[in-house]
Amino acid sequence: MQQGGRSRRAVLQALGAGTMAVGLGAGTGAAGTGDGRGGGAxxxxxxxxxxxxxxxxxxxxxxxxxxxxxxxxxxxxxxxxxxxxxxxxxxxxxxxxAEVRVDDDGPLRTEDTQSTPYGIERVGADAVDATGDGIDVAVVDTGLDATHPDLLGRVGGSWTTVGSWVAGTAAPAGQDDHGHGTHVAGTIGATDDGSGVVGVAPGVTFHAVKALTASGTGYNADIARGIEMAAQKGWDVVNLSVETTAASGTRMLRDACNYARERGVVLVAAAGNDGPCSDCVAAPGSLSATVGVGATDRDDAVAGFSSTGPGVDIAAPGVDVRSTDLGGGYATMSGTSMATPHVTGAAALLRAAGTDPARTEERLLYTAEDIGHDVAETGAGLLDIPAALRR
CATH class of the missing domain: 3.30.70.80 (Peptidase S8 propeptide/proteinase inhibitor I9)
Known part of the structure; x- marks a missing residue:
């Protein structure tokens, strides 16, 4: 994608093979003592x-x-x-x-009372009548709690790409055993039902792709397979609230994202939570086939944790975001993971309005609100949904 007449990936930093889960040392995949053919690493x-x-x-x-x-x-x-x-x-x-991970500060559980999260208001989602009805959104993450009242009846299918070689026990296909994916989904499109929260696009159909374990970690191969699946099934938008942290080797993620983008999938990905820093946007948010999302707070300041540099295309609220949680509850979380679903929901609204994938990406960036930060921090600016939908 081009921004301001130049490539938004002009000085892309080489990034890693797939990233390490928190607490694991740098590695080169699964090293062992035998290869099944007579020994050897x-x-x-x-x-x-x-x-x-x-x-x-x-x-x-x-x-x-x-x-x-x-x-x-x-x-x-x-x-x-x-x-x-x-x-x-x-x-x-x-x-x-190597491994990928979700990044957040952990959930703060809250009461089940009806409210419109401040982020939904700040990006103008509450000021439009669009719902995203008819659009399929894949959440490639820790899975979804399909029994949550704000997601009930909205999950069209559930899959898992997590294999037995990932540490821990894989949950049933698509079932969230961590909470991150469920929180992301609520911001994308929680139902306006008089309780809990309201999402950006409350009419979308979700597809749960469990690519991360209960610890919030997984492998590049799992994420890549989820992206490939979205393209093969013809889903419209994919949310990638994940980040890599290894030093090199994200070419498989690049291949997967290019494959999906060429088939009309809009890919929205977190910039990462490595701030304050410069030129540190993580894959898949750093990749040219994705819309990379940075995070702001209630006062439109750049979140201190938000990664900056080439690859940040747009920003959305990502500090103290209230959304759906496991077991029918609600939680407040922070991270570029929480900013990303605001943009995913907006992309779904544009696709539902008949906007093609390339034009969807252009509209998101072209209509973003200038909130006074450098391009490296917030890209084109803050997501502005009414402006994006305005003809």
């Missing part, structure tokens, strides 16, 4: 392939975990085979399948 890797490369990877691998429509594979291979694979013409890249 192994590494879990994501491999981009050209014609003929798939057979080479299968021959080298102890396990092939997953293949993708965007010419990539996830496999466990002997560590000694990594350099050989990278040197081949039929292999585009080999990168560690």
């Amino acid at each position: 192994t590494a879990r890797v994501n491999v981009g392939i050209r014609p003929g490369g798939a057979d080479v990877v299968r021959d080298a691998a102890a396990i092939v975990h997953r293949t993708y429509a965007f010419d990539a594979m996830t496999a466990t291979v002997p560590t000694g085979a990594v350099a050989d694979l990278r040197a081949r013409d039929d292999v585009r890249y080999v990168e560690p399948d």
